[in-house]
Amino acid sequence: MYEVVAREEMADGEIVSNEILAPQIAKKAKPGQFVIMIANERGERVPLTMAKVDKEKGTITVIYMVVGKSTRLFSSIKVGEGFRDVVGPLGSPTHIEKKDGTVICIGGGTALAVLHPITKAYFEAGNRVITIVGARTAKHLILEDEMRAVSTEFHICTDDGSKGYHGFGTDVMEQVIAKEKIAEVVAIGPVPMMKYTSSLTKKHGIPTVVSLNPIMIDGTGMCGGCRVTIDGKTKFACVDGPEFDGHQVDFDGLIRRLQAYNLEERCSDNEYCKLND
Amino acid sequence: MEFEKEVKYLTKKERRKIPLQHMPEMAPEIRKDCFDEVTLGYSLHEAQMEAARCIQCKDPACVAGCPVGINIPKFLEEIVEGDLDSSIDTVWDKTALPAVCGRVCPQEIQCEIVCVVGKKKGVEPVAIGNLEMFIADWARASGIKNNPAIPPSTGKKIAVVGSGPAGITVAGDLAKKGHKVTIYEALHRAGGVLLYGIPEFRLAKDIVDYELDALRDLGVEIKCNQVIGRTIDIDELLEEYGYDAVFVGVGAGLPNFLNIPGEDLNGVFSANEYLTRANLMKAFDFPNVDTPIIAGRKVAILGAGNVAMDAARTAVRLGAKSVNIVYRRTRAQSPSRHIEIHHAEEEGVNFHFLRSPIEFIGDASGRLVGVSCQVMELGEPDEGGRQRPIPVGDEHQYIDCDLAIIAIGTSANPLLTNVTEGLELNRWGNIQADPKTGKTTKDKVWAGGDITLGQATVILAMGMGRDAATSIDEYLKTK
Numbered sequence: 001m002y003e004v005v006a007r008e009e010m011a012d013g014e015i016v017s018n019e020i021l022a023p024q025i026a027k028k029a030k031p032g033q034f035v036i037m038i039a040n041e042r043g044e045r046v047p048l049t050m051a052k053v054d055k056e057k058g059t060i061t062v063i064y065m066v067v068g069k070s071t072r073l074f075s076s077i078k079v080g081e082g083f084r085d086v087v088g089p090l091g092s093p094t095h096i097e098k099k100d101g102t103v104i105c106i107g108g109g110t111a112l113a114v115l116h117p118i119t120k121a122y123f124e125a126g127n128r129v130i131t132i133v134g135a136r137t138a139k140h141l142i143l144e145d146e147m148r149a150v151s152t153e154f155h156i157c158t159d160d161g162s163k164g165y166h167g168f169g170t171d172v173m174e175q176v177i178a179k180e181k182i183a184e185v186v187a188i189g190p191v192p193m194m195k196y197t198s199s200l201t202k203k204h205g206i207p208t209v210v211s212l213n214p215i216m217i218d219g220t221g222m223c224g225g226c227r228v229t230i231d232g233k234t235k236f237a238c239v240d241g242p243e244f245d246g247h248q249v250d251f252d253g254l255i256r257r258l259q260a261y262n263l264e265e266r267c268s269d270n271e272y273c274k275l276n277d
Numbered sequence: 278m279e280f281e282k283e284v285k286y287l288t289k290k291e292r293r294k295i296p297l298q299h300m301p302e303m304a305p306e307i308r309k310d311c312f313d314e315v316t317l318g319y320s321l322h323e324a325q326m327e328a329a330r331c332i333q334c335k336d337p338a339c340v341a342g343c344p345v346g347i348n349i350p351k352f353l354e355e356i357v358e359g360d361l362d363s364s365i366d367t368v369w370d371k372t373a374l375p376a377v378c379g380r381v382c383p384q385e386i387q388c389e390i391v392c393v394v395g396k397k398k399g400v401e402p403v404a405i406g407n408l409e410m411f412i413a414d415w416a417r418a419s420g421i422k423n424n425p426a427i428p429p430s431t432g433k434k435i436a437v438v439g440s441g442p443a444g445i446t447v448a449g450d451l452a453k454k455g456h457k458v459t460i461y462e463a464l465h466r467a468g469g470v471l472l473y474g475i476p477e478f479r480l481a482k483d484i485v486d487y488e489l490d491a492l493r494d495l496g497v498e499i500k501c502n503q504v505i506g507r508t509i510d511i512d513e514l515l516e517e518y519g520y521d522a523v524f525v526g527v528g529a530g531l532p533n534f535l536n537i538p539g540e541d542l543n544g545v546f547s548a549n550e551y552l553t554r555a556n557l558m559k560a561f562d563f564p565n566v567d568t569p570i571i572a573g574r575k576v577a578i579l580g581a582g583n584v585a586m587d588a589a590r591t592a593v594r595l596g597a598k599s600v601n602i603v604y605r606r607t608r609a610q611s612p613s614r615h616i617e618i619h620h621a622e623e624e625g626v627n628f629h630f631l632r633s634p635i636e637f638i639g640d641a642s643g644r645l646v647g648v649s650c651q652v653m654e655l656g657e658p659d660e661g662g663r664q665r666p667i668p669v670g671d672e673h674q675y676i677d678c679d680l681a682i683i684a685i686g687t688s689a690n691p692l693l694t695n696v697t698e699g700l701e702l703n704r705w706g707n708i709q710a711d712p713k714t715g716k717t718t719k720d721k722v723w724a725g726g727d728i729t730l731g732q733a734t735v736i737l738a739m740g741m742g743r744d745a746a747t748s749i750d751e752y753l754k755t756k
């Protein structure tokens with residue numbers, strides 16, 4: 001068992017953070033990598049990014065949005081209890097270097113959990129980092145202080161204007177691009193947001209990194225379920241990614257494949273909610 | 278055919294009259310709806326009758342045909358004699374997994390094809406595989422495990438990477454020599470393809486679990502959720518963890534795709550994904566388990582090997598209305614075991630030979646609705662003498678399907694080999710290892726099974742595991 005040593009709820013419990021004892025994984029983890037976790041005997045394999053790693057304590061932290069049966073089950077695990085399985089670190093780490101120019105880190109929703117360690121690594125590598133974070137409402141904004149601490153410049157946007165700029169992060173990004181030379185954009189969030197961001201940066205010729213989250217099973221390149229089309233070629237996101245060049249990703253294909261089990265998943269979640277009512 | 282006396286008292290002449298004892302099987306109409314094993318196993322009497330068909334050759338061809346050289350006439354005669362304890366020991370002497378081999382070995386091209394009894398026209402060879410299954414099942418039912426007295430600990434430590442048949446064999450053999458063995462497995466359950474690939478109806482998973490328990494009884498530790506090359510590297514195993522040797526048996530788990538248009542439509546799977554969902558994740562029990570699977574009403578399977586048959590028969594059990602195997606060559610050229618094709622046909626699977634898939638067709642929402650195939654015919658033989666399929670003009674066949682499963686083989690997964698220095702690969706990405714000993718180009722590292730052979734068989738993986746264990750043991754003695 002992999003014990004949960006700390007647990008936190010955000011956005012009225014819609015987003016949950018678990019700090020888990022997994023020294024072996026913590027020792028090896030690098031920004032951009034993920035783990036696959038299974039709640040119990042009957043559980044499915046769920047990929048989640050490591051939002052924080054404490055090598056001394058030997059813990060990893062995952063932050064997830066409660067969207068379906070498995071994440072709902074995860075959110076019910078209490079401190080002192082644990083997960084049946086946690087495997088990792090998986091995926092290729094982010095390629096971090098000192099850039100010749102500013103790096104924009106843009107993201108929204110729970111994806112800030114994925115974006116935070118990458119932003120931190122860019123910042124610590126000595127880059128000028130402009131961070132643009134978005135959320136539906138002020139309540140849904142996570143990791144605000146943590147993100148601010150690793151940014152040279154920090155912008156908040158909300159869809160309803162309850163905090164910061166009223167509108168999309170990409171509007172702010174356009175303003176930043178107009179003012180200074182941007183060496184790279186790291187965009188992590190819902191697929192439509194990454195798609196839109198990549199199309200903007202392509203126009204400006206700015207290299208862009210996105211992190212893809214197709215449905216996965218093994219996470220080791222064995223099943224091919226996580227395949228995505230990059231520059232017309234088939235790649236496995238779990239080993240070749242999850243980060244790819246945003247200008248080469250077939251986002252529409254990814255959106256389609258993410259819906260493959262919608263019907264089945266809703267059925268599973270409904271059953272689970274009925275049982276727990 | 279019945280005799281008054283016990284089988285062991287039959288004369289040679291009487292023995293020769295015994296007809297082939299057919300393996301009892303569950304009826305197709307019943308088994309189509311469940312995942313229970315199709316073969317039901319011989320009774321003791323049936324086993325003795327079948328074993329008595331062996332004429333005890335002095336220079337047995339069957340033994341030469343078995344990749345691990347099981348003393349077949351000896352274990353068969355011990356069954357006839359009713360000395361089952363000795364019989365299972367004879368089998369264990371050469372294979373660690375007889376219950377598995379008896380079920381899944383391609384006997385018809387190994388030990389049985391050369392059996393002299395089968396040389397006579399119209400007479401079937403001795404059913405060696407079925408008898409191996411019988412004796413192994415008897416041992417399991419009696420709670421007998423293959424764990425001889427272990428010599429005192431040598432103090433040497435070996436890490437085995439991968440828990441498939443190759444890894445299981447190496448681990449067992451080395452533990453029996455008094456070494457401390459730890460298996461590192463990437464998935465959350467051990468067993469390799471025996472667990473995640475070969476379906477329950479062909480190899481019940483409690484058989485695999487029993488064998489793994491027997492390993493644990495020998496003191497072997499099995500650690501799951503350990504992706505070597507990610508969680509730990511081979512060099513770390515050798516240097517930080519202090520292992521004296523490492524065996525790599527990671528299989529050939531990288532699915533090949535057809536690289537034709539439409540392959541990313543929803544409803545197109547690799548056989549690995551489909552079978553992993555069904556077997557390892559038990560998706561057939563969804564929503565009682567959390568992993569979903571697309572059941573498929575009309576299913577197309579691309580390819581015609583063992584893996585294709587397993588996928589097809591799994592689809593039947595998940596409730597498909599029609600299951601169609603599409604293969605670009607002919608029935609005779611199919612690499613599958615005949616018994617698998619036979620079982621698939623009995624279960625209502627259709628076969629389309631000389632059809633080569635060229636495009637998957639989807640609807641507006643990106644769901645698969647069909648696969649378009651080029652009609653083929655056999656052309657000139659290639660260097661290997663095998664006739665190559667060639668297109669017949671632009672004749673096409675369209676096959677309706679909402680689920681397509683690509684079963685055209687697997688290649689070496691580069692996850693581990695990419696990050697391990699000093700491990701030389703061949704041009705297909707398989708690890709280069711000495712064919713006799715399994716020694717790789719890297720110091721203290723051996724390899725075997727599908728990662729060295731490409732996709733092969735259970736018994737070959739085991740055989741290589743055994744050779745590697747011998748070589749590792751010899752190496753450890755010199756230290």
Ligand SMILES: Cc1cc2nc3c(=O)[nH]c(=O)nc-3n(C[C@H](O)[C@H](O)[C@H](O)COP(=O)(O)OP(=O)(O)OC[C@H]3O[C@@H](n4cnc5c(N)ncnc54)[C@H](O)[C@@H]3O)c2cc1C
Binds near residue numbers: 046259
């Ligand atoms: C590399 C990677 C990293 C991820 N990191 C995070 C993270 O840090 N925080 C976070 O909240 N989410 C993350 N996700 C997404 C997360 O895995 C899914 O939200 C989760 O699997 C949903 O499971 P569920 O049963 O609760 O919901 P479901 O009802 O099963 O599904 C809800 C949605 O999640 C998607 N999904 C379902 N199963 C999977 C799966 N096995 N793999 C990927 N997506 C799936 C589906 O598209 C579906 O629309 C990541 C995904 C990947 C591939």
Ligand SMILES: Cc1cc2nc3c(=O)[nH]c(=O)nc-3n(C[C@H](O)[C@H](O)[C@H](O)COP(=O)(O)OP(=O)(O)OC[C@H]3O[C@@H](n4cnc5c(N)ncnc54)[C@H](O)[C@@H]3O)c2cc1C
Binds near residue numbers: 383444526583584692
């Ligand atoms: C569906 C199917 C049906 C088959 N039917 C037959 C049949 O009827 N008869 C027959 O003889 N053969 C059959 N085969 C082939 C046979 O199963 C294989 O040849 C055999 O299992 C190979 O054994 P192995 O030990 O080399 O590897 P595998 O059985 O592939 O086991 C390798 C193990 O290593 C693990 N692993 C991989 N990478 C890592 C890593 N980096 N770190 C840790 N662990 C790792 C894997 O998860 C796996 O558990 C079939 C194969 C399939 C897929």
Ligand code: SF4
Binds near residue numbers: 349
């Ligand atoms: S291991 Fe395979 S080849 Fe050898 S005797 Fe058994 S069934 Fe035949």
Ligand code: SF4
Binds near residue numbers: 330333349
């Ligand atoms: S070849 Fe056939 S008859 Fe001869 S020993 Fe082997 S099984 Fe018996």
Ligand code: FES
Binds near residue numbers: 221
């Ligand atoms: S998750 Fe199976 S290959 Fe990537």
